[in-house]
Amino acid sequence: MQSLVLPILHALCFEVIHANGLNILLYSQAIAPSHVNFMGSLADLLVDAGHRVHIFMPEMVPGIQTNGTIKAQHIIRQPSTFAESPFTKVAFFADPFSDEDTSVFAPEQVNIILNGYVLFCQDFITNERLLSELRSVSYDVAITEVYDYCPIGLFHMLDIRTTVLVSAVPMTDFLADVLGLPTPLAYTSNTLSAFVNAPKLTYMERIRNIFLYFVSRNVFTKTLLDGENEVFRKYVDKYFPDLEQLTRAVPVLFVNTHPLIDIPRPISANVFYIGGVAMRQRKPLSENEVFRKYVDKYFPDLEQLTRAVPVLFVNTHPLIDIPRPISANVFYIGGVAMRQRKPLSEEFEKLTQSSSKGVVLFSLGSFTNTATMPAAMKKGILDAFHEFPDYTFIMKISLSDEDKALFAGYRNVHTFSWIDQINLLRHPSVVAFITHAGQNSVMESMFAGKPMICIPLFGDQEYNTATVLNKGVGVYVNRKNVNEKTLGNALEKILHDTRFTKAARRLKSKLEQYPWDPHGNFVRWIEYVAKFPEADIVLEGATIGFFKYFLLDILIPAFLILVVSIFVIIRLAHLLLRKLRRLLKTKVE
Structure with a gap:
């Protein structure tokens, strides 16, 4: 009884205390801290604008403690009911330094990821306690990242009038395909399995690009869609709308990149960059199957539901991203998640002042388990740093007792389990950044005007590296070949070739003066589509078949x-x- 009363009391308080503004449900997959932090920043932005935000957070990857927000009124964390989350078996989560193929399109990875999404979808759309809590509030707008169709189906189940898409990474081929945006394979590279020299692809890279596109469109996306449609139609309603059609009906998409940063690609008028503010075996139930099994056997197709969202926000900036076609309901909001500048702690401030030539920051992100870094790689990194004694190196890294003894022998290297990355990057003494090229890290470095050495590990990081190289603000080191020589050569270029620093500072000036306000535009668009939830901009390319499309x-x-x-x-x-x-x-x- 108590489990039913608490959501009702909470809903009543929610409605009485906040008489004005929108009720917003934000779906934040706990799959990586950077994605959680990005979505949390959007929540805080909307709360500051006078709206009420609840966050629903399925814990896809265990151990992610952050909620990403300090202002959202209510957070619903949904733990996995499985003995072990399927996503813990994904190679780039388990060991990003492994020699095996960590691409999301590697055959063994595809099966794990597809199965994981469908299992999680089935898990929470059949959870009556969770659904009761979500239904206890009348939400005006739902906001989600889209790596699968399940959140779109969930919002349709909850009768939420307006759905908005955001992307914490640059435009993915999955989103482009759902929205009917063209993907010129001659120069656009798949965000989640990119080539670092994009958009200038070699002949063999263009062949692989074509192969990856067809695998993504005809195997990955179709299998996921069929499965999730079946789930909704089995557990929700046998006539549940097609999830792809629901997705295509969204009015706007916000993308976490910037037009000055991203590799250019076609977009449409509803796509906005918000950078500056993500023998056949018996196949497991897909997400459509999950909804149709546990909710309603006629549950709408998840792809149709996803296509029906009116807007998509993408976490990049038009100056940064590799250009590609978008539509008028896709908006770039890169940089929207960056916090206000704060003073450094006394310890970090002292370190930045102690170096004669400057500070180099080293961080492979909040999600990378640096404890798995091979000993030879650690030694190579330290030896490379030793070649530049006039610079201070601040490293975010997890160290064993044995590692601590090794690192103690390098006087210009200082290690921390956590660093104030964004404020360190903004400090004038910091001259370069060695990074895994996660989207948020790249954005923070570009907005701070600091050149980068990129060591991409998995996911969208090779794509982000391509945007860095494309802008001339950094160099690339292959993760399988990080040693004293390769890292030393990269440091020599970044620290002594002034072209990189000049390009980074010029890009910083462009980003600061770019005539686009990701914070204000994001809030205004959320308020607009709450009133007018129809997907007015739907490209025909999203619905026509393969033969007709080409x-x-x-x-x-x-x-x-x-x-x-x-x-x-x-x-x-x-x-x-x-x-x-x-x-x-x-x-x-």
């Missing part, structure tokens, strides 16, 4: 007509020549 229904017949025409012309020419030879022979005789 004009193969025209090109193949045209090619056949051309071949037949050439054959006929050659045949006629041959017959005419034979006829002429006979005539000439007759005249001679």
Whole structure:
């Protein structure tokens, strides 16, 4: 009884205390701290604008303690009911320094990820206590990242009028495909399995790019969609709308990048960058299957639900991202998650003042388990730092007792389990940043005007590295080849070639003066689509088939007509020549 009373009391307080403003449900997958922090920053921004925000956080990856927010009125953390989360078996979570293929499209990774999303989807759409709590509040707007269709189906179940999409990473091929945005394979690279020299792809890279695109579109996305549609139609309603159609109906998309940073690609007028403010075996239930099994066997198709959202926000900036086509309901909001500048602690301030030439910051992100870093790599990094005694190196790294003894021998290296990264990057004494190239880290460094050495480990990090190289504000070191020589050469370039620092400072100035306010625009668009939730901008490319999309229904017949025409012309020419030879022979005789 108490479990039912508490959500009701909370809902009543929620409605009485806040008479004005929107009730907003923010779906934040606990899959990486950086994604949680990005979504939490959006929640805080909306609370500051006078709205009420609840966060629903499925704990996909255990051990993520942060909620990412300090202002959201209510947080619903949904622990996994499994003995072990499927996502703990994903290679780039388990050991990012492993030699095995950590791409999300590696065959063994695809099965784990697809199965994980469907299991989590089935888990919480059949949880009556959770659904009761979510239904206890009448939400005006729901906001979610989209790596699968399940949140779109959940929002439809809850009768939330408006759904908004955001992306903590630059535009993914998954989102582009759902929204019908073109993906020029000659130069756009898959965000989650990118080439660091994009958009200037080699011949073999373009071949692999085509292969990855078809795997992503026809295997990964289709399998996920079919499974999740089946879940909704089995457990919710057998007539549940198609999840892809629901997704395509969203009015706007916000992308966490910046047009000055991202690799250019086509977008549409509803896509906004907010950088500056993510023998057949019996297959497991897909997310559609989960909803159709546990909610309603006629549950709408999750892809249709996802397509029905009116807006998508992407965590990048048009100056940063690699250009690609977007539509008018996709907005870039890169930088929106950056906190206000604060003074450094006394310890960090003392370190920044102690160096004669400057400070180099080293951090491989909040999610990377640096304890698994091979000993040879640690030794190579330290030896490279030793070659630059006039610089102070501040490292975020987890150390064993044995490691501490090793690191103690390098006087210009200082290690911490946590660093105030954003405020250190803003400090004038910091001259460079060695990073895993996570989206938030890249954004923070670019907005701070600091050149980078990128060591991408997994996910979107190679894509983000490509944006760094594309802007001339950093260099790349392969994670499988980090040693004294490679890192030393990279440091030599970044610290002594002034072109990198000049380019980073110029990009910083451009970002600061770019005529776009990600914070204000994000809030205004949320308020707008709450009133007008219809997906007014829906590209036809999202719904047409493969043959029609690539004009193969025209090109193949045209090619056949051309071949037949050439054959006929050659045949006629041959017959005419034979006829002429006979005539000439007759005249001679």
